[in-house]
Structures are given as structure tokens and as C-alpha cells.
Amino acid sequence: MKAIISKNEILPSHLDPEHFGSIFWHIREHPEEPQSKRVGEVLELLSSLRDDLSTRGKGQVIARLRHVLSNYRWGVHVSPTSEGFRAIYFPADRGSFDKWEYEAVRDLLDLVPYLGKPPRVRRCAECKAWFFAAKKNDQQYCDGVCRQHRYDSSPEMRESKKLYMRKYREDEKKRKASQDRAAKREAEQGRTRKSLC
Numbered sequence: 001m002k003a004i005i006s007k008n009e010i011l012p013s014h015l016d017p018e019h020f021g022s023i024f025w026h027i028r029e030h031p032e033e034p035q036s037k038r039v040g041e042v043l044e045l046l047s048s049l050r051d052d053l054s055t056r057g058k059g060q061v062i063a064r065l066r067h068v069l070s071n072y073r074w075g076v077h078v079s080p081t082s083e084g085f086r087a088i089y090f091p092a093d094r095g096s097f098d099k100w101e102y103e104a105v106r107d108l109l110d111l112v113p114y115l116g117k118p119p120r121v122r123r124c125a126e127c128k129a130w131f132f133a134a135k136k137n138d139q140q141y142c143d144g145v146c147r148q149h150r151y152d153s154s155p156e157m158r159e160s161k162k163l164y165m166r167k168y169r170e171d172e173k174k175r176k177a178s179q180d181r182a183a184k185r186e187a188e189q190g191r192t193r194k195s196l197c
């Protein structure tokens with residue numbers, strides 16, 4: 001199978017990071033929907049599939065996944081695609097689950113062999129939204145806005161802003177004092193000139 005491979009990015013081309021972005025977007029926009037909550041649980045479990053877990057820890061995550069996934073019933077057919085034949089899973093019994101949920105779970109399961117170490121399915125360290133770290137394995141934030149926000153609100157950044165403002169106010173005070181002195185000098189010189197006339 002053809003794969004998109006760049007520096008830190010290894011995903012087969014049918015797994016488009018933007019597509020996963022739309023799944024995460026749905027969850028972010030509709031957090032109260034039962035579908036979002038169930039898909040969120042699958043995400044939580046996928047993001048917990050860490051190699052550094054103990055055997056017992058891995059067993060617990062896998063058992064929970066098995067339980068959550070047992071709610072879905074799949075049919076499968078084989079289809080020709082631009083990248084050769086592929087097995088396509090479809091909902092065999094939708095029951096109370098809708099098409100979006102089924103497809104989201106199916107597509108997320110496709111990610112399992114490519115989750116990475118630690119899993120690239122993560123919550124943003126700032127806004128807690130889900131994202132897929134497709135470009136950088138150490139990516140912690142869902143986008144640049146969250147990264148900047150965290151940077152701006154870090155204690156070091158707040159301290160350096162405070163120091164900058166203190167220095168700015170001191171400089172302003174000095175500038176004002178020197179202006180006042182110059183104005184006073186000018187006024188005195190004016191008075192001297194007048195008295196000499």
C-alpha cells in the first residue's frame with residue numbers, strides 16, 4: 001500500500017489527517033451528543049494504548065476497547081480502489097447508532113497500526129480538544145493559537161512581560177522628567193532674555 005511518508009509522518013494515503021480533523025471537530029462542536037461521547041471513549045482508549053504501560057495496564061485498556069467495540073456490528077465487502085483492493089467495513093446493524101458514529105469508529109480503528117509512540121491521537125494540552133499529531137510526534141497543541149496561548153500564559157512569559165512593563169513605565173517617567181526639565185529651562189531662558197531687553 002502506498003504511504004505518505006515525511007519526516008515524522010507515516011500514514012497510508014487513505015488515512016487523511018484532515019478527515020480525522022473533521023471527526024474531532026464534530027466532537028468539539030457537539031460534546032453532549034451520545035455519539036460524540038461514545039466516539040470520545042474510543043479516542044480515550046486509543047490514546048491510552050501506550051507501549052510503556054505495564055502488561056496489566058495494556059490488558060485493561062484492551063479489555064475496555066473490546067467492551068466498547070462489541071456494541072458495533074460490521075459487515076464487510078472487498079472493493080477495488082485507486083490503491084488496489086481494500087476491505088470496506090459498513091454498519092451491519094445500526095441500531096441506535098448513526099452513520100457518522102459508525103464511520104468515525106471504523107476510520108479511527110484504521111489508525112491503530114499507525115498510532116505511534118506515544119499514540120498520536122491526543123488531547124490538546126491547552127483546550128483539551130482531540131487532535132491527531134500527524135506532523136510532529138511531540139506535538140502537544142491542536143493548533144498555533146493554543147500553543148501561543150499557553151506560551152503567553154506561562155509563568156516565565158508573565159514574569160518577562162511584568163519586567164518589560166516595569167522598565168517601560170520607568171523609561172516613560174524619565175522621558176517625562178527630562179521633557180519637563182527642558183521646558184523649565186526654556187521658560188527660564190525666555191524670562192532672562194526679556195529682562196535683558
Ligand SMILES: [Zn+2]
Nearest residue numbers: 124127142146
Ligand atoms: Zn487546543
